[in-house]
Amino acid sequence: MTNDFIYQSTPSRVIFGDGTLAQVGAEIERLSCKRAFLLSTSFQAADLAALADRLGSLAAGNFTDAAMHTPVAVTQAAMAAYDACGADCIVALGGGSTIGLGKAIAYRNDAPQIVIATTYAGSEVTDILGQTENGTKTTVRDPKIRPEVVIYDPTLTTGLPVAMSVASGLNAMAHAVEGLYAPDANPVTSLLAVEGIRALKTALPLIVSDPKDLTARSQALYGSWLCGVVLGSVAMSLHHKLCHTLGGACDLPHAETHAILLPHTAAYNAPAAVQALEPAAAMFGGDLGGGLYDLAVKLGAPLALKNLGLDQGALEHVADLAVKDPYSNPRDVTRDGILGLLTRAYDGVRPTAS
Numbered sequence: 001m002t003n004d005f006i007y008q009s010t011p012s013r014v015i016f017g018d019g020t021l022a023q024v025g026a027e028i029e030r031l032s033c034k035r036a037f038l039l040s041t042s043f044q045a046a047d048l049a050a051l052a053d054r055l056g057s058l059a060a061g062n063f064t065d066a067a068m069h070t071p072v073a074v075t076q077a078a079m080a081a082y083d084a085c086g087a088d089c090i091v092a093l094g095g096g097s098t099i100g101l102g103k104a105i106a107y108r109n110d111a112p113q114i115v116i117a118t119t120y121a122g123s124e125v126t127d128i129l130g131q132t133e134n135g136t137k138t139t140v141r142d143p144k145i146r147p148e149v150v151i152y153d154p155t156l157t158t159g160l161p162v163a164m165s166v167a168s169g170l171n172a173m174a175h176a177v178e179g180l181y182a183p184d185a186n187p188v189t190s191l192l193a194v195e196g197i198r199a200l201k202t203a204l205p206l207i208v209s210d211p212k213d214l215t216a217r218s219q220a221l222y223g224s225w226l227c228g229v230v231l232g233s234v235a236m237s238l239h240h241k242l243c244h245t246l247g248g249a250c251d252l253p254h255a256e257t258h259a260i261l262l263p264h265t266a267a268y269n270a271p272a273a274v275q276a277l278e279p280a281a282a283m284f285g286g287d288l289g290g291g292l293y294d295l296a297v298k299l300g301a302p303l304a305l306k307n308l309g310l311d312q313g314a315l316e317h318v319a320d321l322a323v324k325d326p327y328s329n330p331r332d333v334t335r336d337g338i339l340g341l342l343t344r345a346y347d348g349v350r351p352t353a354s
Helices: 022-028 042-058 072-084 096-110 162-180 188-208 214-233 237-249 254-272 273-281 288-299 313-320 335-347
Strands: 012-016 036-039 059-063 091-095 111-119 126-132 137-141 148-152
Touching: 012 022, 012 214, 012 335, 022 042, 022 091, 022 111, 022 148, 036 042, 036 072, 036 096, 036 214, 042 059, 042 091, 042 273, 059 072, 072 096, 091 254, 096 137, 096 254, 126 148, 126 237, 137 162, 137 237, 148 214, 162 188, 162 214, 162 237, 162 254, 162 273, 188 214, 188 273, 188 288, 237 313, 254 273, 254 288, 254 335, 273 288, 313 335
Parallel strands: 012 148, 036 059, 036 091, 091 111, 111 148
Antiparallel strands: 126 137
């Protein structure tokens, strides 16, 4: 018997398929816009310039300084450039950093957004904005934050380095794992979560074997979309709290931090969410935390926070922050429990059910 639940569908237009980058101009015009402000990181500046050439007069200006964790100072600089070029919409080309910047601008001026996703971030289909100021990362939700259009062109991901592909894919899986035990989970989001995990678990090893495998790239992008829908539909818990804390306080890289913590947060919560996690655990031989760690080893993913440059002395401070205003979580969030979790993640040891 299905328990009572509430499912709120979210308005979004998703265009998925090889070569769909060519539809950007038509989508700008469909939004009744004429002057697009183009965003990317400096790493993708050349790709953004090529997109501007493709768009011609529809491209009003660009900004290529999107940064990890969406610093408020960067957003303010981008907004000044947006206003200076007389733009009426945003086109974000890239992953989480670029998507976050576009969302931060839209949160402040309600500009329509088109995202061309080139990683497996998943944040492109959510109304969630995480931004950093004075060493603290905070999140906010608002309908203005969710992009109106998302374009998934798998051909754009074939050049994504394997290491980033792996970390980004595990980051997406974290959204789905937490979605399964979310306090407001429902049958629809749980189905999406399980399918998203399955798609990424299948695709990522194939990408490691052959980064140009377009079928695997499509599968991973499909999985990340589903995981992103879960992220935007239900509340996140301990895993995301810890990642935001480490990102804001210690400036650790976003995707890699998610990849390292995922096995440990899954193992921590598994005893308190056995039924909710059972479909995912079954994919990993019944041991979700250990199985996720073994997958990370197989993929060559980062395993230890110490290898990201984190000082071990920071763990005490992070544990203190993590238990302050904790997110809803299936298992009690205690300082000792979190410090133990962080210590295991710092050392990169295989988690065990506890």
